[in-house]
Amino acid sequence: MTFIKTTEQDSNYNHLEKMTVNELLVNINNEDTAVPIAVKNAIPQIESLIEQVISKLKIGGRLFYIGAGTSGRLGILDASECPPTFGVTHDLVIGLIAGGDTAIRKAVEFAEDSTTQGWEDLKAYNVSTNDVVIGIAASGTTPYVIAALENCNDNGIITGCITCNKKSPLSQISQYPIEVIVGPEFVTGSSRMKAGTAQKLVLNMISTATMIKLDKVKGNKMVDMQLSNNKLVDRGIKMLAKELSISYEDAQSLLEKYKNVRAAIQNYNYGY
Template sequence: MTKITEQPSKYRHLEKMSIEELTANINKEDKTVAFAIEQALPQINLLIHNVVTKLSHGGRMFYLGAGSGGRLSVLDIIELPTTYGAPKGQVNSILAGGAEHLIEALEEKEDDTEEAWSKLSEASISPKDIVIGISASGTTPFVLAGLKKCREHHIATGCIVSNPDSPIAALADFPVEVITGPEFISGSTRMKCATAQKMIFDMISTTTMVRLGRVEDNKMVNVALINDKITDRAVKMLMETAKLTDYQQTKQLLLEKGSVKKALDHLSATNTH
């Protein structure tokens, strides 16, 4: 395979560039990321279809990653219970070295070939679930070993990689190859590769939550009421949707029912009777 992610940057002598030149050139490279994702949309769509199917039947999704991509997947999943009221444990991330070490760059853990399956086994992984490997290079031993074990145990797998024809893609049932090209800083895949990964995580989690019925119209009606700002937003959402005019009464109803969705269901049932 060709490791495009490790190829030299097309920009030379960065230390001689001004701040204006550096930011303009980084921005120029970043603009190519969305196009690279567009080319991979058929693969992304197929992966999401299978994620939605698994979760619709009581299964779970696991991201499996190391480095920047693994850390970004943790950030994606921890917001889902708040934003969409998703059940904790429905969408998960297994990070090489452990999510509890998120702020530590335990890059050596990406070479561990035992931890991935050990962590998946602790989570009682089964064929009801789906595992998505995250690797810029497509060769990360932690991810590769985990997907290999999943295949042996008949567990569906996907992947997000940034090199073509990689070993990880070969082990994935639903591979996503987003070829973002050489990085601005040669080999620094925390840049374009990680930007692409973040955008795809947004696509996977958002689309999945919409298809699972956790969004109505364009509103996050299952948002958890965890602070004053979100509660205020939810009150206004409920007022707009249900055509209510009294803020305090609406807030009282919202807090009593626990979510915009439950309050709307209550109002609908009340109006029906």
């Protein structure tokens, strides 16, 4: 079967410059409505990969995201939000991008075309068979990502991917591929749009479901979140007040003492 990048196909719309702002917004929104449906269709694939991630993290492994451009940035975003949201260490979920940290803000020319640097970037973290590496590439053809996953496969490391084209080279070499087929972009080839949104939704699922199964959530609350600003401190106090049926003031005192919502609940329940 010939591989066709649907993400690179012509937009369903033309003469965009002639549209009013309202027409642009309505049409972009119309296209966006297809994204959650495409993600829903991929849930069996997403579930299979998440089960592997949970299994490895439970035995001390780590989760790596690796990508280029928008895909790489989305992986870094998801990884960077795990410590404040779930109270995990910064080395549990790691995001890597072609071109290094510079590429987070500015495109690094031809960085995504390297067939050696992705594996080198992973080796810098001593990647091992305890870990899971997920390649992120809307096109499914990014050399930096594909070569990195090929090396992972050769070294017995579990691999997955998030892509928006069916039967892409990246999917073919991933042990647990996730294909979210969103179709052509509103602006032809601008995969930061529907494809990027789809990738973000899948990343939300991967990190959130994993952290819940690692007991980083109690009920529906982020009891291990970092109390890094006044808003989060206030949220923590309200969590405690509701969970323990105590006053806001008593909850505030508890949180000031134990510095963590989970610790405050546990110590209160044990009468400490």
